[in-house]
Amino acid sequence: MPPSDVSRAAEHEMCDIPTAAxxxxxxxxxxxxxxGEPSVAWFDTELGQDLRxxxxxxxxxxxxxxxxxxxxPL
Structure with missing residues (x-):
């Protein structure tokens, strides 16, 4: 998914888990x-690639x- 599509999709179809990377x-x-029940994905913002x-x-x-x-240790 191209980066421009990701930012648009993120507003409506994804909930991000904040990271510092x-x-x-x-x-x-x-x-x-x-x-629906969301899947969990990992997204590379620089490459525009996501992995379920x-x-x-x-x-x-x-x-x-x-x-x-x-x-x-406990």
């Missing part, structure tokens, strides 16, 4: 509209894993 995590409503990470937020959360080297 050129990448955005998005709740993407393009497929089902505002009344999960079919919905629940699948995204259930698919999260922890890197054993990053675990905090």
């Amino acid at each position: 050129r990448f955005l995590g998005l709740l993407d409503y393009r497929e089902y509209g505002p009344g 990470l999960a079919r919905d937020f629940r699948a995204f959360v259930e698919g999260l894993t922890c890197d054993p080297g990053d675990e905090m």
Whole structure:
């Protein structure tokens, strides 16, 4: 999707998850509209490319894993 289309789509069909980089995590409503369950996508703002990470937020959360080297001791 070209960058101009992304900014327009973001206003109406996506909810961004703020980051401090050129990448955005998005709740993407393009497929089902505002009344549907959004998929979770990763968007590169410089390249204008998006990648679907999960079919919905629940699948995204259930698919999260922890890197054993990053675990905090209890």
